[in-house]
Amino acid sequence: xxxxxxxxxxxxxxxxxxxxxxxxxxxxxxxxxxxxxxxxxxxxxxxxxxxxxxxxxxxxxxxxxxxxxxxxxxxxxxxxxxxxxxxxxxxxxxxxxxxxxxxxxxxxxxxxxxxxxxxx
Amino acid sequence: xxxxxxxxxxxxxxxxxxxxxxxxxxxxxxxxxxxxxxxxxxxxxxxxxxxxxxxxxxxxxxxxxxxxxxxxxxxxxxxxxxxxxxxxxxxxxxxxxxxxxxxxxx
Numbered sequence: 001x002x003x004x005x006x007x008x009x010x011x012x013x014x015x016x017x018x019x020x021x022x023x024x025x026x027x028x029x030x031x032x033x034x035x036x037x038x039x040x041x042x043x044x045x046x047x048x049x050x051x052x053x054x055x056x057x058x059x060x061x062x063x064x065x066x067x068x069x070x071x072x073x074x075x076x077x078x079x080x081x082x083x084x085x086x087x088x089x090x091x092x093x094x095x096x097x098x099x100x101x102x103x104x105x106x107x108x109x110x111x112x113x114x115x116x117x118x119x120x
Numbered sequence: 121x122x123x124x125x126x127x128x129x130x131x132x133x134x135x136x137x138x139x140x141x142x143x144x145x146x147x148x149x150x151x152x153x154x155x156x157x158x159x160x161x162x163x164x165x166x167x168x169x170x171x172x173x174x175x176x177x178x179x180x181x182x183x184x185x186x187x188x189x190x191x192x193x194x195x196x197x198x199x200x201x202x203x204x205x206x207x208x209x210x211x212x213x214x215x216x217x218x219x220x221x222x223x224x225x226x
Contacts, residue, residue, distance in 0.1 A: 049164070049207055051216040064215040065121075098163055105211035106154035108166035108175065 002027040004099050004111035012093075014120045018086040022099030022111060023079075030057040030077045037062075037102035038082045040073060042095040043113075050095075054102050055082055094118045122146050122210050126219035133224060139195040141222045143208035148188045152212040155184055155193045158221075159204045167206075168193065198224070 008020035022038070029038060040052040053063040055073045063071055067086070075082040086093060094117050100107040123146035133139050143153065151171035156164035166175045168184040171191055181196045195202055203226060208219040 048220045049209075049218040051218070054216075062214050066215070100163075104169070105152075105216055106166060106169040106209065107156075107164075110163035110165070113163050 002101065002109055004101065004109060006097060006099050006111045006114040008114060008116070010115055011117050011119055012089050014090060014118055015088055018084070018089050018093060018116055018118075020084045020097055020099075020114060020116070021081050022083070023081050024101075025080070028077075029075065029080045029082065034103060037105070038073075038075065039100045039102040039107055040084045041098045041100060041107065041110075043098070044092070044095045052084065052097075054105075089118045091118055091120075121215055122149060122213065122217055124208055124210055124217050124219035126206075126208055126222050128222060129220065130223045130225065132226070133198050134226070135198055135200060137198045139198050139202075139224060141193045141206055141208075141224075143186075143191045143193070143219050145189045145191070145210055149210045149212040151187045152210060153184070153186070153191045154209045154211065155182075156207045156209065157202075157204050158207065164207060195224075 003025045005023050012018045037054040039054045043049050053073045055061045055075050070087045072085045096113045098110050098113045100110040125144045127142050153171045155168040158164040167178050172184045183194045185192050205221050205223045207221050
């Protein structure tokens with residue numbers, strides 16, 4: 001059974017860089033049997049869901065234009081991980097960050113999520 | 121961007137009720153819609169994709185319908201475990217976008 005687990009610091013200072021990693025277990029991130037993408041999604045406290053971006057194991061990426069100038073998503077197939085970097089964080093980046101597998105751009109399964117708070 | 125407008129934002133219901141949640145897209149998205157259930161403190165769970173295809177393991181009390189710009193998620197008989205928030209999502213084009221959510225409460 002495929003499982004995803006987010007990891008990284010829960011507190012990031014204003015204007016600094018947020019870095020998270022998603023570790024995939026129970027399957028290969030470079031599975032070629034289906035055209036999977038690996039995805040980051042976030043949810044500010046008490047609010048809705050925002051797609052951040054997606055990456056294929058080959059390195060092809062798609063980003064939300066609202067975040068594209070500050071975001072990088074990368075993949076490390078040797079570690080079965082993919083990562084998220086968000087530069088110059090502000091209060092609006094405080095959120096629960098989820099990683100998930102994308103199949104035809106719906107998402108299943110999801111990681112349990114990690115709360116990242118931006119502090120001043 | 122394609123806007124997904126969900127209604128209602130909150131829905132009060134009782135066990136055994138039939139519940140319908142609507143999602144309207146700002147432009148036609150064929151049937152490229154997914155629905156998710158989220159319980160407090162938990163990650164969203166995929167219920168339905170391609171507007172009406174039930175994900176494996178999801179009870180048949182859940183169903184989805186619609187195409188173009190209007191979509192519905194129906195729970196035929198609400199169970200205690202179904203009290204949660206529900207989100208729609210379009211995946212016809214980037215950026216992928218979600219509806220604002222519907223909280224189903226007692």
